[in-house]
Amino acid sequence: MKIIINGKEEIIDRQNFSILELLIIKDVKMPEMVSVELNGEIINKDKYDEIIIKEGDKIEFLYFMGGGEYIGFATKAIHSGYEKDKETGATFVPIYSSASYEYEKAEDLADVFDGRKYGYIYSRIANPTVNIFEQKINTLENGIGAVATSSGMSAIAAIIFALTESGDEIISSKNLFGGTLLFFNEIMKTYNVKVNFVDACDIQAYKKFINKKTKLIFIETIANPKLNIPDVKKIAEIANQNEIPLIIDSTITTPYLFKAKKHGVSIVVHSATKYLTGNGTAIGGVLIDTGNFLWQKSKSPKVIKYTNKFGNFGFLACIRKNIIQNSGACLSPFNAFLHCIGLETLALRMEKHCENAKKLAEYLKQHTKIINVNYPGLSDNEYYEISAKQFNNKFGGILTIRLGNKEKSFRLINNLKLAKNLANIGDVRTLVIHPASTIFHECSKEEMEEAGVYDDLIRISVGLEDFEDIINDFEQALKEV
Numbered sequence: 001m002k003i004i005i006n007g008k009e010e011i012i013d014r015q016n017f018s019i020l021e022l023l024i025i026k027d028v029k030m031p032e033m034v035s036v037e038l039n040g041e042i043i044n045k046d047k048y049d050e051i052i053i054k055e056g057d058k059i060e061f062l063y064f065m066g067g068g069e070y071i072g073f074a075t076k077a078i079h080s081g082y083e084k085d086k087e088t089g090a091t092f093v094p095i096y097s098s099a100s101y102e103y104e105k106a107e108d109l110a111d112v113f114d115g116r117k118y119g120y121i122y123s124r125i126a127n128p129t130v131n132i133f134e135q136k137i138n139t140l141e142n143g144i145g146a147v148a149t150s151s152g153m154s155a156i157a158a159i160i161f162a163l164t165e166s167g168d169e170i171i172s173s174k175n176l177f178g179g180t181l182l183f184f185n186e187i188m189k190t191y192n193v194k195v196n197f198v199d200a201c202d203i204q205a206y207k208k209f210i211n212k213k214t215k216l217i218f219i220e221t222i223a224n225p226k227l228n229i230p231d232v233k234k235i236a237e238i239a240n241q242n243e244i245p246l247i248i249d250s251t252i253t254t255p256y257l258f259k260a261k262k263h264g265v266s267i268v269v270h271s272a273t274k275y276l277t278g279n280g281t282a283i284g285g286v287l288i289d290t291g292n293f294l295w296q297k298s299k300s301p302k303v304i305k306y307t308n309k310f311g312n313f314g315f316l317a318c319i320r321k322n323i324i325q326n327s328g329a330c331l332s333p334f335n336a337f338l339h340c341i342g343l344e345t346l347a348l349r350m351e352k353h354c355e356n357a358k359k360l361a362e363y364l365k366q367h368t369k370i371i372n373v374n375y376p377g378l379s380d381n382e383y384y385e386i387s388a389k390q391f392n393n394k395f396g397g398i399l400t401i402r403l404g405n406k407e408k409s410f411r412l413i414n415n416l417k418l419a420k421n422l423a424n425i426g427d428v429r430t431l432v433i434h435p436a437s438t439i440f441h442e443c444s445k446e447e448m449e450e451a452g453v454y455d456d457l458i459r460i461s462v463g464l465e466d467f468e469d470i471i472n473d474f475e476q477a478l479k480e481v
């Protein structure tokens with residue numbers, strides 16, 4: 001029967017065989033070390049001998065050991081993108097601090113400019129250190145390619161500018177990070193792009209706003225700071241049925257918690273400033289094309305122009321060559337270097353962030369001075385089930401608390417000694433902030449409420465300190481409230 005293996009049609013002279021048998025037929029060495037994707041879904045290894053392959057099935061064998069690719073998340077985070085410097089043996093990513101790149105012949109540079117030859121031109125377009133970071137994160141997202149940008153916001157802006165034109169519409173969750181909300185309301189409005197806001201979890205609302213002008217759907221995996229969690233597969237189905245790309249901001253979940261490609265997402269975007277780097281040392285952003293969307297069918301003329309030359313890499317080409325090159329929102333090689341250091345320990349850190357956040361949420365929940373604790377990992381939380389299902393039984397490192405009024409919230413913040421009062425998340429340090437008077441201070445009361453921001457709300461990004469020290473810090477500060 002005919003099946004498609006790694007993109008090529010093959011005839012197998014047998015019927016009714018399992019994935020395990022196929023691995024044997026194809027003489028794959030160490031079958032237990034091979035990850036198999038069947039019709040777009042990664043198959044659990046203990047199902048290899050149960051699942052029977054059918055005529056026309058699409059099978060991808062992924063990460064043959066020794067083939068330069070790896071199976072496990074932590075291994076990929078450490079080893080992908082860069083092996084060693086061939087001349088010196090230096091094992092860590094070098095910082096290529098060069099604005100431009102020399103070619104011996106005028107013809108060579110002309111070929112690179114025209115895309116006929118691979119090479120670097122100018123670091124506003126691409127840079128070797130930045131490219132290593134792009135490859136690493138792309139491997140972790142299982143995508144077809146990534147483009148890094150100067151910040152998370154510029155990654156979001158680049159996507160919207162690539163996909164929309166004046167007169168277009170987009171559908172966005174209204175429960176968003178304040179910067180994204182302001183970008184949609186303050187900037188996109190002036191470009192005459194209408195943003196139809198919906199409740200992130202109201203699946204029917206997305207359907208209601210789809211029309212011929214709709215160019216994309218935008219959501220966050222866990223809304224910051226409302227912490228509500230949409231069912232991504234259901235939204236992806238709607239986007240898919242209407243041939244609209246689904247864009248997701250996975251900053252809070254990272255690829256360690258959320259597998260965007262498996263959930264039908266088209267483009268995943270991260271503020272690399274947060275967990276990807278992990279210690280607040282650099283601002284950066286990145287977007288990854290999961291390969292789920294067929295850009296030849298795009299309704300965005302700018303992207304179509306690039307698919308004519310670059311096929312399904314049209315979206316990424318449009319981002320790099322049209323948006324980033326011409327707006328200058330490129331990532332610096334030094335920041336890319338810091339992002340690469342951070343990525344290496346992402347798996348370990350995310351485990352601990354989630355563990356500490358759960359313990360802190362449980363502690364704060366029983367405290368008499370706290371009137372509300374919002375953390376998806378509390379078993380009575382509205383989003384417990386969907387978080388467990390979507391994020392591999394994990395719940396992230398962010399929680400919010402309410403104390404009754406602003407004065408009490410300020411007093412708590414002012415009395416914390418270990419937890420730092422600053423505008424960031426995803427740091428090794430525990431961070432707190434009063435969103436209403438800071439990140440959301442330019443937003444209207446209605447916008448704040450939509451985003452789940454109240455006058456007495458404190459957002460906590462739980463760090464990696466010893467859990468007892470985090471609790472002791474909150475315990476002593478709460479005594480002063």
Ligand code: PLP
Nearest residue numbers: 151152153177224251271273284
């Ligand atoms: N998306 C989310 C969910 C964020 O929390 C942030 C920043 O806090 C951003 C995007 C913007 O990222 P950056 O600050 O790197 O521009």
